[in-house]
Amino acid sequence: MEILFIDPLFLVINKPSGLLSVPGRGPDMQDCVVSRIRALFPDCITQPAVHRLDMDTSGLMVVARSKEAHRHLSIQFEKRLVKKHYIAMLEGRLDQQSGEIALPFRLDPNNRPYQIHDPLHGKMGISRWRLIGIEGKWSRVEFTPLTGRTHQLRLHAAHPLGLGIPMVGDRLYGKGQQSGELQLHATYLAFQHPASGQKMSYHSTPSF
Incomplete structure (x- = not known):
């Protein structure tokens, strides 16, 4: 750390x-x-x-x-x-440049902490995304979550109603053949100083 x-x-x-x-x-x-x-x-x-x-x-x-x-x-x-931005590597090639994903989902009580899509009982998770580039067979993507749900970005990447391509290293929402670390990194964080109100912003470069 x-x-x-x-x-x-x-x-x-x-x-x-x-x-x-x-x-x-x-x-x-x-x-x-x-x-x-x-x-x-x-x-x-x-x-x-x-x-x-x-x-x-x-x-x-x-x-x-x-x-x-x-x-x-x-x-x-x-x-x-x-304000938060994340960088992720997806194990496939995206054919779109940007978009917004809105999916209702909830915890699967029989398979914690797995989240499942549920239009009736789920709470809405909303994310914007932008393709940074194609690297071989993979796509480097910037995600901006507008809500803060558990596993939101991972589900939005993997689910067919989202991008339909899981993140590299995602053993929970991937295709069962994942190895190595999850390639999802919180790269930007900005907020107001709790005393002065000044904007504080920070960047961190992912290792992948």
Whole structure:
């Protein structure tokens, strides 16, 4: 885990793939962004996470150091004032340049944390996407989520009503022959400083 920016009120970190954002269930799932931040910054609040990245997703996260900062940042996420861009590699060639995906989906209680398309009971997830380029048999895509649902971008990439092409390394929504790390990276994050209101923006280059 790399700390990119230190402010008295918050931290911006670069989370590696394979690291939990918050503790999971069981003693073997306690190593996470939150536990590492609290070890490095003992004065940090008990629950500093303002948002989460999937365990397999890498990239930018903001973590609050005070309760007031947590409140301000949480409001920005709730009101969708935070700007986020992701870079993903898809295991196929897209023939379109850009678009918007809107799919209702929900958790499959019999196969957690898998999400399933459900027009009747699902909650809407909305993402914009833009093709960056074709690299061999793969497509490099920028995603901009307009909602923040679990596995939203992964489902939008893989589902036939989305792009119909899973992300490279996605063992959950892929074709069952995936290996290596999930190629999904939170590359851009912008929000207002919780005290001054100044725009704070950060970039992180993916490893793929």
